Amino acid sequence: MSFNIGLSGIRAASTDLEVTGNNVANASTTGFKESRAEFSDVYTSTLLGTGSKPVGSGVMVENVRQEFSQGNISGTENALDMAIDGNGFFILEDRGSISYTRAGLFGLDKEGFVVANNNSRVQGFDANSDGVVSGVLGDIQIQVGNQAPALTSRVSSILNLDAGEEVLQEQGLELVSNGLSIGVPDSGIIDSTASTLVAAGQPTTAGVPALLDWTGGNVLAGVGGVADTGYVAGIQMSFDIGDGNGLQAITLDGVPAGSSQQDVLNDIQKQLNLVFGTQELTATVSSTGELLVTRAGINGTNGTSFTMATTGAWDTTFGANGGVQAGIAGSQLFIGSTPISSDFRSIPGTSTTTRTTATPPLGIVASSVGAPHQLTANNTYSNLDVSTVGTNVLAFTVATEAGGNYPINLSEAAWIGAAPGNFASVTLGEMVAQINTQITATAGAGNEETIAVVNAGRIEFNANVPPSANGDFVQIADNTVSSNVYNLNNLGFLTTNRFDAGVEPVVANNEFNLEVTSPVAGNSAGPFQITIPPNNYASLEDVAVAVQQQIDVYIGAGGLNGKVTVEAVGGQLVFTNTNTGSNEGISITATAGEPLAAAALGLDSLFTVNGQDEIDKSNSFRLNLTVPAPDLNNRSGSVLISLDEDYRSVQQLATSINRQLNSQNADDYIGIRAQAVEISPKVVPPQFTLELVAVEEGEASIISLSDITASGPDTSSEALYAILQSNPADGSLFTAGIEGVNNQYPAQEATIVDPDGEETVVKIPEGTEANEIASIFNQQPGITATADTVMTIPLSSYNNPGNTLKLSVNGQMLTSTTLPEIAEEIISFRSTTLPGFTAEISEAGDLIITNEIGRDVKIEIDSPSSTDSIVVQGAVNTGPVVLGGTATAATAAAVGGSITFTLNEGYKMQEPFPVVSGLFGALTEDEFTPVVLNAFDPTDQNTYNHATSTTTYDSLGNEHVMTQFFVKEPLDPTRPNEANIWAMYVQVDGQDVGDPDSTLSFPENLIPTPARYELFFNQDGTLDEDATGDIYITNWDPLDAAGDPTGAMTSLNVLEGGLPLTEPSTNSNFQIILDGSTQFGSSFAVSEVNQNGYTTGRLAGLEVDQEGVIFARYTNGQAQVLGQVALANFRNPEGLTPLGDTGWAESFESGVATVGSPRTASFGQVRASALEDSNVDISEELVGLIIAQRNFQASAKTIETMDQVTQTILNI
DSSP, rough: HHHHHHHHHHHHHHHHHHHHHHHHHHSSSSSSSEEEEOOOOOOOOTOOOOOOSOOOEEEEEEEEOOOOOEEEEOOOSSSSSSESSSOOOOEETTTTTEEEEEBBOEEETTTTBEEETTSOOEEEEEEEETTTTTEEEOOOOOOOOOBOOBOOOOEEEEEOOOOOOOOOOEEEEEEEEOOOTTOOOOOOOOOOHHHHHHHESOOBBBBBBEEOOOSSSSSSTTTHHHHHHHHHHTTTTEESSSSSSSEEEEOOOOTTTTTHHHHHHHHHHHHHHHHHHTEEEEEOOOOBBEEEEEEOGGGGTTOOOOOOEEEEHHHHHHHHOOOOOOOOOOOOOOSSSSSEEEEOOOOOOOOOEESSSOOSSSEEEOOOBBBEEEEEEESSSOOOOTTTTTTEEEEEEEEESSSEEEEEESSSSOOOOSOOOOSSOOHHHHHHHHHHHHHHHOOOOOOSSEEEEEEEEEEEEOOTTTTOTTTOOOOEEEETTTTBBOOOGGGTTTTTTTEOOOOOOOOSSSSEEEEEEETTTTTTHHHHHHOOOOOEOOOHHHHHHHHHHHTTTOTTTTSSSSEEEEEEEEEEEEEEEEEESSTTTEEEESSSSSSSHHHTTTTSSSSOOOOOOBBBBEEEEEEEEEEEEEEEEOOEEEEEEOOSSSSOSSSHHHHHHHHHHHHHHHTTTOEEEEEEEEEOOSSSSOOOOEEEEESTTOOOOOOEEEEEEETTTTOHHHHHHHHOOOOOTGGGGGEOOOOOOOOOOOOEEEEOTTTTTEEEEEEEEETOOOOHHHHHHHHHHTEEEEEEEEEEEEEGGGGGSSOOOOEETEEEEOOOOHHHHHHHHHHHHTTTSSTTTTEETTTSOEEEEEEEOOOEEEEEEEOTTTTTTEEEOOSSSSSEEEEESSTSSSSSSEEEOOOEEOTTTTTTEEEEEOOSSOOOOOOOOGOEEEEEEEEEOOTTGOOOOOEEEHHHHHTTTTTEEEEEEEEEOOTTTTTTOSSSSEEEEEEEEEEEEBBTTTTTTTTTGGSBBBBEEEEBBEEEEEOHHHHHOOOEOOOOBBBBBSOOOOOOOOOGGGGGGGGGOOOOOOSSOEEEEOOTTTSSSSSEEEEEEEEEOOOOEEEEEEEEEETOEEEEEHHHHHHHEEEEEEEEOSGGGGGGGEEEEEEEOTTTOOOOEEEEEEEEETEEEEEEEEEEOOOHHHHHHHHHHHHHHHHHHHHHHHHHHHHHHHHHHHHH
């Protein structure tokens, strides 16, 4: 019995281990539900019962129960992963077999069905195309194809229109310029030319002019000269200057006796100028005083000669002449490998400077003889004992500057000559005598440089001059080797008093002689002695000041003052002769009194830089400009020009002239410029001539060059003529400017009057083009101006039989030769060289050229045949002009533009000047046309108050932009009760979409009109929906960007039966709904915009909501309901039969499944992109394993114990 009980325990423990192990094994299985083993005890019973004390028979497994508690929910990345949060099971179907699961590991199979990981299909409810979910349970299938587009059939907006907005529309006036000058064609040359004065040739040197002299004849000045004796009127002489007029006589007026030489020259020059002009012949005086006539002007530089014939009276008066000497032409400037330049620089003369080559001393001294040395003992002498007995010895040495070195030994043993009275007490006289004796013994008699003497009881060494000299030193020093007991102190010479230098003689450095040298009387001066005050000067500048002060002492015409300056420069004294010139100099010498002083100051070595003579090439000429009358701005004038450079090219010459022209102030400026022009035919390297050009083109101003004067002695008028190549006598060198064709508009004025009566005078300069006139008026408040220009070339007058005539339009050369081709070519240049131009051919075949902004239209013809011609017409009622037809005919024409003026309400234009003949008529009221201003224009944002855009779609899913424009309407006097009215204009893709105007003729009756709708608002600002009515767009045909039909559904307008709208749509008509819109006093705002169309979309992803509804998200932003996941629940979920794969089957114990939608009844909600984990608690299961193991071991122990008892019994 016990054995069976133990076995039942082992069986129960084993089952418990199996259940616990299965739970542990599925701890990570999605949707797994744990189980537990349930046990019951076993009792044995008989028919007689169990007795009063029954013993159990063991244990048995009563049940293995499933626990359907909620597991944890974990998120995933899979959109179709689902977890049930609450009650319920997913329903799976596999080939007719239904199972249930909590494991939402779902995906799509190849056919798009939602399946579990065992390929069982998830069951749910299907949805139709409108997203309505049916109640029929079945497989859920996902369509992964593109979503079809939807046509926009309804656009709704809620917006606020600002009640405070101003009404933009107003009543104005329009005027088209109607003066007689408007659009009148002008003919002539295409471009204005400027007046030009060209040079007679390339610049040259002056050359040598031809001349006629009277050398050897009668002198003009002096006693008995021509001027002194005078001559009567009527004396003649003839000259032929080669101008084609042959010999031409001059007749003198005569001068009275006692006249001057200049009076004679003036008389002759006057007559020469009268006959030949001012720049042909010049009368001067030769170097020997006789008359001299030379070729002048440009002909004086190019070798041009002349001939002459005298009369007897002339020869009597002036004497015989030497004949005409031929001139020599000047050499060409600025050309060749070694070009000749032309130097007109005036160089001021420089002064001669003389400078020291070494730095002079700062110590300035006068001379001094100096003094000999004199070394006197400090103390008086006391008799000394130099006896042998005493053993005293005084030895020392005497040295001198010249090299003398005298050893002295004062002792009995070394005594020389007569002995003293007592060696033990040698007296002062005896001691001095002995010192001198020993000096003489060393130097020799007469060569002693110093001797000892007695001075007031003291020993003193004095210089013996000669051989010693002032400033030679003497020095004494003890001989410590030979001395014993005594030293020089015993002679009275302390250690600090054993040297005397004497006084050196001083050589003066403070005086010298200074002279100014010059060949010019009055410039020279001196020589004068300059004595510098002795001093230790702080700087060389101070020395220079001291010298200058001494120089300036010598005043007067013959003095140095003002003729010499002294400066310290670079450590040297620099003397400058203030007069300029190469012969102006300075001389510095030593004085007789101090011959060494100049050298001591450093003036014995001087460096002289000679001055340079002045070069005076002063010159001038005048450039003159005469402007045709009336010269209202006083532009005529004259500028004096001077040449002052070393000219190396014509370009440099032109630049120099321009610099002076442009430096004039505004009042003196004249409109001339100089330029270098390359010669023709061209050569290599290029060569140039000078040209003077008027700045102002198109006027016949006169340029002249006059008053050529060489006032400096180092140049000549011939040099000026040669470089300028000026020849006033040659009229062919000047060309007057010609005005090119233009609009011929005169200067114009008009008065603008604003609503307050304020007047503004607008002034238009002469010749202003129409586009510029429009711009000027556009700057005035209350006026808008536009302009255009029209030129017509009639086909009937286009004479080009050989197709050789070419046209140029505003500078653009055209290659076409027929009018239609010319029109096309003009249009082809519209985006490049001819902006704003267009051209067309009229029904009559005429070429019409238009400039849309009002630029002058200018045309020029060019043809090898002079008979080719065209006619040019301008504005209506203006006369035509003919171009070509003859060799001298005009080849260009210009037509000015017409201006249209629009005046805002309350503005006026009046008082034109000139009247009628200019741009305007009389500006009377009947010339103005009433016009509505600021009428709606979708391209002009100033004509509407607000705008908003919405994207719509056609039936193919193409995007289009619908724009709504809102315009506040003015109060209509005919509808006084309708004050709050706005007009809404609608365009799609910038095109009008209003129904065609059936009253028009074909094909105009097919063209869409502006779609305009009136919006009415109540007094409380809300939209009056009844008065506004329904708004439909019934004339929109979808077009692509190129303006071609897209192939989508097109419109069906009202006349064609386009209303009411149908569902589904059969045309592109749509409705605009503004319900809820307002007109409040706040800013324009769009609160809401909706439309029901969309383009095609690709599947972008799937989403599942909490109710299990599966949505498809598309790239077009749309979402579509595909179906709904179904859930099942049971009265007793624990009665479900496990099938594996975390699935269960319905059983008798579970009851019949209740099927429904998530979040309804008792069903839980669905969590998308999430999975339910198993509900196994690992820690609890591990504890259960320990308990089961312990139970198993205990049951095994029961059997073991029973076995031992049985064995014991058997062994009894």
